[in-house]
Amino acid sequence: MQPWLAHYESGVPHDIEPPREPLQSLLERSAERYPDRTALEFVGTRVSYRELLRDARKFAHALQQLGVRQGDRVSVMLPNSPQYVIAFYGTMLAGAVVANTSPLSTPRELEHQLRDSGAETLVMLDGFYPRYEEIRERVNVRRVIVTGIQDALPFPKNVLYPLKARREGTWVKVRCGGSVHDWRALMRAHAPAPLPVRVHVDDLALLQYTGGTTGVPKGAMLSHANLVANARQCRAWMTGVREGEDTVLAAIPFFHVYGMTVAMNFGVLTAATIVLLPNPRDIRMLLQAIDRHRPTTFPGVPTLYNAINNHPDTPKYDLTSIRACISGSAPLPEETARRFREITGGANLVEGYGLTETSPVTHTNPLFGEQRPGIGLPLPGVHAMVVGEDGGEVAPGEVGELWVSGPNVMQGYWQRPDESGKCLREAHGRRWLTTGDMAVQDTDGYFRIVDRKKDLIIAGGYNVYPREVEEVLYQHPAVLEAAVVGIKDAYRGESVKAFVVYKPGAEKPTEDALRAFCRERLSPYKVPRSIEERAELPKSAVGKILRRALQEEAPQPVASQG
Numbered sequence: 001m002q003p004w005l006a007h008y009e010s011g012v013p014h015d016i017e018p019p020r021e022p023l024q025s026l027l028e029r030s031a032e033r034y035p036d037r038t039a040l041e042f043v044g045t046r047v048s049y050r051e052l053l054r055d056a057r058k059f060a061h062a063l064q065q066l067g068v069r070q071g072d073r074v075s076v077m078l079p080n081s082p083q084y085v086i087a088f089y090g091t092m093l094a095g096a097v098v099a100n101t102s103p104l105s106t107p108r109e110l111e112h113q114l115r116d117s118g119a120e121t122l123v124m125l126d127g128f129y130p131r132y133e134e135i136r137e138r139v140n141v142r143r144v145i146v147t148g149i150q151d152a153l154p155f156p157k158n159v160l161y162p163l164k165a166r167r168e169g170t171w172v173k174v175r176c177g178g179s180v181h182d183w184r185a186l187m188r189a190h191a192p193a194p195l196p197v198r199v200h201v202d203d204l205a206l207l208q209y210t211g212g213t214t215g216v217p218k219g220a221m222l223s224h225a226n227l228v229a230n231a232r233q234c235r236a237w238m239t240g241v242r243e244g245e246d247t248v249l250a251a252i253p254f255f256h257v258y259g260m261t262v263a264m265n266f267g268v269l270t271a272a273t274i275v276l277l278p279n280p281r282d283i284r285m286l287l288q289a290i291d292r293h294r295p296t297t298f299p300g301v302p303t304l305y306n307a308i309n310n311h312p313d314t315p316k317y318d319l320t321s322i323r324a325c326i327s328g329s330a331p332l333p334e335e336t337a338r339r340f341r342e343i344t345g346g347a348n349l350v351e352g353y354g355l356t357e358t359s360p361v362t363h364t365n366p367l368f369g370e371q372r373p374g375i376g377l378p379l380p381g382v383h384a385m386v387v388g389e390d391g392g393e394v395a396p397g398e399v400g401e402l403w404v405s406g407p408n409v410m411q412g413y414w415q416r417p418d419e420s421g422k423c424l425r426e427a428h429g430r431r432w433l434t435t436g437d438m439a440v441q442d443t444d445g446y447f448r449i450v451d452r453k454k455d456l457i458i459a460g461g462y463n464v465y466p467r468e469v470e471e472v473l474y475q476h477p478a479v480l481e482a483a484v485v486g487i488k489d490a491y492r493g494e495s496v497k498a499f500v501v502y503k504p505g506a507e508k509p510t511e512d513a514l515r516a517f518c519r520e521r522l523s524p525y526k527v528p529r530s531i532e533e534r535a536e537l538p539k540s541a542v543g544k545i546l547r548r549a550l551q552e553e554a555p556q557p558v559a560s561q562g
Helices: 003-005 022-034 050-063 082-093 107-117 126-138 157-167 181-191 226-236 256-271 283-293 302-310 334-343 417-423 465-472 511-518 549-550
Strands: 039-042 044-046 073-078 097-100 121-125 145-146 180-182 204-210 218-223 247-250 271-276 324-327 348-354 361-364 383-388 400-405 423-426 432-439 447-452 457-460 462-464 479-490 493-502 530-535
Touching: 022 050, 022 082, 022 226, 022 256, 039 050, 039 204, 044 050, 050 082, 050 181, 073 082, 082 097, 082 256, 082 271, 107 126, 107 218, 107 465, 121 126, 126 145, 145 181, 180 181, 204 226, 204 256, 218 226, 226 256, 226 361, 247 256, 247 283, 256 271, 256 361, 271 283, 283 302, 302 324, 302 334, 334 348, 383 432, 400 465, 417 432, 457 479, 457 493, 462 465, 465 479, 465 493, 465 511, 479 549, 511 530
Parallel strands: 039 271, 073 097, 073 121, 097 204, 121 145, 145 180, 247 271, 324 348, 493 530
Antiparallel strands: 039 044, 204 218, 348 361, 383 400, 400 432, 423 432, 432 447, 457 462, 479 493
16 A cells, blocks of 8 residues: 555545546536536626536537537637636537637747647637737637627626726727637627537547746647546545535636646536636735635645735735635745744645646645645555656655656647657556656655756746746847756745856847846746846856756845745
8 A cells, every 4th residue: 555545634535536527527517516606706797607507508609610620729818717717618518629828928929839739719818919910920820719808897897997998008909800709799699509529538628838848838638537537636635625615716827727727627526616816916806805705725826825924914804714725836835834824814725746747736735634844645546656767666765756647647748749758658557757856755655846847947836947038038139148047036936047148249238128128028927037147157068058057056045026
């Protein structure tokens, strides 16, 4: 028996049954059992489970009538909103594949993902449309479905929102017609009666893009079985959840696989009310939502909990409804967890671990059992081992690479069999994912990560790959050499720092000008927080720039304003 099983809380099963149903069945079942329960709460708008299923079916029908066929990829570029949930499950009901697309994507990043996924359908917020316009001649998108925040707001907010956006200069008017379709018009024109499709649990459900170890964004292929399994694994771990009674605070974005699984799919599986927050950086709005809607579950990232701990308005709000929080995407400082438990009156905030390639959760500390520093225990159905350089499992207490196996492990990378072969291995009668993370396991089966992937930077819960940032810096005409590293940051976990060498005789840009150059080509969280000029960069004997040497020069945490 695996040692960690002895430390499971009472009521947590050692395994889960293999999924036998597609992902959309989660919504269909909850709508059947709890049709009148509020599924979504969004700035005053309430959507019941009956209404959510109806609208998802309408959207599926609309996709089919527009020409979307089973297996086609549908790129969804939306913030947390009712439209995201409807588009996600509607795409599943149509038998198509969601390609999650970050609303933070620049035109360059959006172009790569659309071209790589082969998506011919793009669902996006009206405010993002100018980014698509820049690249539409270079991609094969046949249809764009445009919606706005106002489409999900109740009266009179739906009338006032455009007026406010116009005053602030953020209003974007998209002319619909031809290949550009209006969300509201499509939903009015189609009945909740999509053509039936037969979806197998092993069919592809989601392309979730990750930089992997090369820095080139790759689509992790996650099947219906992968996603259903991980939602059920999380459900099995959360022993205190009451089906049809709880409330999940969805502050982490659904376009990130962590938010999609632990907030959205988990919430739908348990027929919870999901409180949607479109802007997690608005801490005051987040505090108001906790006080008003009394969530019982609040998945998040360390910077989010840290922001609550340190916000001046926190004492004004009642946060005591929160019972369980799993922190992911980055290491959780013990002080952050301690302080959060204190201000919430005892909310169980524990650290978890996962990867895009595992749907994503593989480990977490017990919520009500014994908790130890680190990422805790493997979830039911997950097998884990720490492997040495010789490919053999190391003894407890020794450091090696973490390997994981289970029903939530991806099928591979989209159209990249060579990359898939590098990280998926057969051993001991199982199919393993080699995580690239260095870990240690104690004798009781608790795991701790001692070092992350060699060069990966995790800034505020987001993955930043140095190579991508460096490639942008190299595009600047004055830059001769560039290296990007992560430096410790007391607020964000890590911050992006760039080191540059300028070409002899070139007109050197100011640090602000070079940062602005990056901002035009990168998502905000990837832009270097600091840029340091060097006469030369450290190199190996063969001329390879040594990032690690640069990183070790700035080991102390720095203060950041988020």
